[in-house]
Amino acid sequence: MSTPTQTQPTTAELRQALPLVTVRGLDVAYGDQPVLSGVNLDLRPGEMVALLGASGSGKSTLMKSLTGFAPITGGSVRVVGYDVTNLLRGELQKLRSDVGQVFQQFNLIPRMSVLTNVLTGALHAAGPVNLAGGFSGKHRKLAMHYLDRVGIAHKAKDPARSLSGGQQQRVAIARALMQQPRVILADEPVASLDPKLADSVLELLRGIATEDGIPVLVSLHVLPLALAHSDRIVGLRHGEMLVSAPTARLDAAKLAGLYSQEGANHDDDGA
Template identity: 80%
Template sequence: MTTAELRQALPLVTARDLRVAYDGGPNVLDGVNLDLFPGEMVALLGSSGSGKSTLMRSLTGFAPISGGQVRVAGHDVTNLRRGELRTLRSEVGQVFQQFNLIPRMSVLTNVLTGALHTAGPINLAYGFTSAHRKRALELLDRVGIAHKAKDPARSLSGGQQQRVAIARALMQQPKLILADEPVASLDPKLADSVLELLREIALQDGIPVLVSLHVLPLALAHTDRIVGLRHGEMIVSGRTAELDAEQLAPLYADDSESRVGTQEVTPSVHARA
């Protein structure tokens, strides 16, 4: 997608006044508004317990939405039936901190599992078509590890395993990618390379990527926009270029500190790069 096309695009994800509560307890998310546009990579920041993972889970119906509206890729998440939820989840690629690969299986087979929703209940070793295998190899080449296709996943380094996980997510032909702390277990150099890859995918494929991070410099270096949660409320939302570490500091302030002034760091609530 060209820059002009991205700027004219409608959001693929919208959340309005989103509230999430578990078992009748207090709100874990309270009044969150979010837009994700095709082709952008957005950092999700906040301290432990701020609601980052819950927000990601709510976008695929894994968290109990108690109020507000959420739409993802044309699906009204708040009103989906079980079969419709399966369809939605097949359209969302997920990348996790712990990679979630099958260690004893080959790299190629791990990538092929991303196509299970289209291939049906088939044998992992023999059921995939030649077209599936061709695409999986192409994706491994894209993420730079095609030469590892036959190796067991457990033999790869952490950075290589995360690239396999990204290729697996792309195998789904996703409309959205959710990356929950994808570089938390990687050293700085590998973290940079993985985030560069995700941003390249977002731009080239027109897929919005929402990435949860805990290192501010990585968010400032690799994302188009930053949104930040504190105590389940979104208190930061703006273009990365318009934010700095000082403005983002309230996201990590002690609970005893006042929230006064945190709203001033929202210069472009719906801005896109």
């Protein structure tokens, strides 16, 4: 009798796995100014979750709370096995090395090559190195692999400043992948890109979530992009969660309340 071959889990199976991020009843306040109140969130392997809300709704603060950069004043936050509310400094550093981050501002080193910028994503693993030549051949091969994956391996030797905005964001994504992250947080990653480039970058991020089983939380401010590129949508208004549901159950009309004075009805699937 032949033995069964081991197969990779399907995307559907990944999304039924235990969450890598679990947030329950999260409160965040700066002094006496509350920013988030009673927020719940799950991020499972293989899914891309869009985070929506008007400016000041608490989107960036929610992302910061997942890596200990925001003052958690209530509730619980667990990320890839870490209890973020009770971590020591060394443990926080380990957690942050497990979380890849992509920002609106690409945060590249303009004069350095594309390859070197991607290699900086491995600094936590490589230890102190000379950026000009201190990375191992293994790291360089891996960086080229990720540059090829995001479609710009041919730009490896070019200075980062010579690339277009969309290309620079792809470099930033490759740099995040160099961390071997277990979760990716993307804070307004397409805000400075035109619609075509925005679509391509979000398609890339969703592909990473699906193919690698890495959950991606991406904050956006354009409803059609969220509806087109996410598996679930979480919506905040004035620091409270008003929407948490599969994207297939939502449309622009149901999400419009996130940006209105009246707010929207809660649509919560328990996430």
